Amino acid sequence: MSIDASLKAFEEAENLIPGGVNSPVRAFKSVGGTPIFITEGEGAYLKDIDGNKYVDYVQSWGPLLFGHRDETIEAAVIEAVKHGLSFGAPTVAETELAELVVSYFDSIDKVRFVSSGTEAVMSAIRLARGFTGRDDIVKFTGCYHGHSDALLVEAGSGAATFGNPSSPGVPADFTKHTLLATYNDIESVKKCFADSDNIACVIIEPIAGNMGLVPADKEFLVQLRELCDANGTLLIFDEVMSGFRGSINGAESITGTKPDIVTLGKVIGGGMPVGAFGARAEIMSMLSPEGPVYQAGTLSGNPVAMAAGYAALSKLKQNAQVLSVLNARALRLVQGMQKEAHSCGITMQIDTRGSMFGFFFNEKPVKNFEDATHSDAELFAKFHAAMLEEGFYFACSLYETGFISTAVTDEMIEDTIKASAKVFKAITNG
Ligand code: HOZ
Numbered sequence: 038m039s040i041d042a043s044l045k046a047f048e049e050a051e052n053l054i055p056g057g058v059n060s061p062v063r064a065f066k067s068v069g070g071t072p073i074f075i076t077e078g079e080g081a082y083l084k085d086i087d088g089n090k091y092v093d094y095v096q097s098w099g100p101l102l103f104g105h106r107d108e109t110i111e112a113a114v115i116e117a118v119k120h121g122l123s124f125g126a127p128t129v130a131e132t133e134l135a136e137l138v139v140s141y142f143d144s145i146d147k148v149r150f151v152s153s154g155t156e157a158v159m160s161a162i163r164l165a166r167g168f169t170g171r172d173d174i175v176k177f178t179g180c181y182h183g184h185s186d187a188l189l190v191e192a193g194s195g196a197a198t199f200g201n202p203s204s205p206g207v208p209a210d211f212t213k214h215t216l217l218a219t220y221n222d223i224e225s226v227k228k229c230f231a232d233s234d235n236i237a238c239v240i241i242e243p244i245a246g247n248m249g250l251v252p253a254d255k256e257f258l259v260q261l262r263e264l265c266d267a268n269g270t271l272l273i274f275d276e277v278m279s280g281f282r283g284s285i286n287g288a289e290s291i292t293g294t295k296p297d298i299v300t301l302g303k304v305i306g307g308g309m310p311v312g313a314f315g316a317r318a319e320i321m322s323m324l325s326p327e328g329p330v331y332q333a334g335t336l337s338g339n340p341v342a343m344a345a346g347y348a349a350l351s352k353l354k355q356n357a358q359v360l361s362v363l364n365a366r367a368l369r370l371v372q373g374m375q376k377e378a379h380s381c382g383i384t385m386q387i388d389t390r391g392s393m394f395g396f397f398f399n400e401k402p403v404k405n406f407e408d409a410t411h412s413d414a415e416l417f418a419k420f421h422a423a424m425l426e427e428g429f430y431f432a433c434s435l436y437e438t439g440f441i442s443t444a445v446t447d448e449m450i451e452d453t454i455k456a457s458a459k460v461f462k463a464i465t466n467g
Pocket of ligand 1 (some may be wrong): 061097098247
């Protein structure tokens with residue numbers, strides 16, 4: 038397989054764009070490779086500028102639940118474009134998408150749209166602080182909530198991938214209100230509450246996808262809810278990744294625990310830049326112009342993005358059973374690969390939630406970020422490179438999650454498992 042054109046394109050990009058990419062993980066650095074430059078996507082496939090074709094298990098890092106160029110979403114976008122790209126004024130499309138989102142989540146009466154997950158979470162934190170009149174927040178090591186200052190503390194995703202989970206450029210003064218706890222460890226959260234009586238919110242990815250896939254234990258979330266209630270603290274579920282993926286409404290229905298605020302992104306935009314945060318009316322009414330907590334955006338509720346999101350979410354609503362089909366495929370994929378790994382003497386930890394899947398080359402189950410860091414990164418890099426050669430595009434960092442779209446067939450899953458068998462044998466034979 039030749040990737041000469043990608044190599045050249047990357048060299049040119051590096052001269053003009055820091056690291057050659059507009060989002061760090063894409064640079065393939067943690068797997069020691071060169072990013073593949075994409076020309077187009079079609080269903081389950083990605084095509085690169087050298088003419089290679091890959092089964093895509095990244096799906097733009099989550100948004101493309103229905104695969105590339107889904108006909109319904111594409112048609113909705115084209116129709117919306119014909120009426121104008123942006124108005125900076127209200128459209129009915131915003132209310133329609135809001136109605137859909139509210140219909141999915143018990144905990145959401147009202148929702149506000151923004152343009153990214155980072156923006157959604159940043160705004161949700163401000164709202165929680167404004168609502169409670171408190172300053173401190175609790176986050177979990179290894180959870181990633183976008184790149185805003187107060188949340189870029191011991192963060193997962195690219196921050197973990199590149200070994201600077203707390204970024205230079207973030208003044209200590211800006212993070213002094215961010216308290217850290219250990220994922221799936223309620224004692225560590227109790228310690229935060231013992232240390233501060235000023236905690237506005239606890240924010241968690243209830244299905245963590247930015248330290249690899251590490252779902253929170255049900256009991257842990259129940260205890261978290263109780264602790265928040267006992268302390269007058271809001272519980273924020275960051276479902277930017279897991280919303281509409283983990284289940285139709287993310288963790289809420291899987292775990293039975295209801296958050297106070299939910300943040301959303303990725304699938305909600307059907308591939309266009311959309312983020313959102315929502316909560317019960319009492320909390321949302323604190324938001325400007327109804328209340329005093331300020332938040333705004335020129336491209337918020339953009340009509341083309343709203344059209345894409347509406348098409349994606351209404352398609353999901355009409356095909357709600359699709360997530361269990363995708364989960365069966367995700368499970369078949371990771372179980373199949375695990376079996377092949379095992380037969381080569383490699384231990385692989387696996388998990389799935391809805392259309393999300395994760396695996397670690399790790400001797401022990403992974404319950405938190407510290408566990409994830411004990412995974413075999415070298416083996417992951419070899420696996421990633423060899424699978425790419427075989428035509429399978431996996432996330433290029435062990436601190437990310439895999440995604441199955443409806444365009445991925447059972448046959449593709451079987452082909453992936455077969456390729457993994459070849460790859461594991463080649464790796465273990467040196
Ligand atoms: N933060 C994203 C993964 N969790 C990466 C986004 C991108 O590089 O496109």
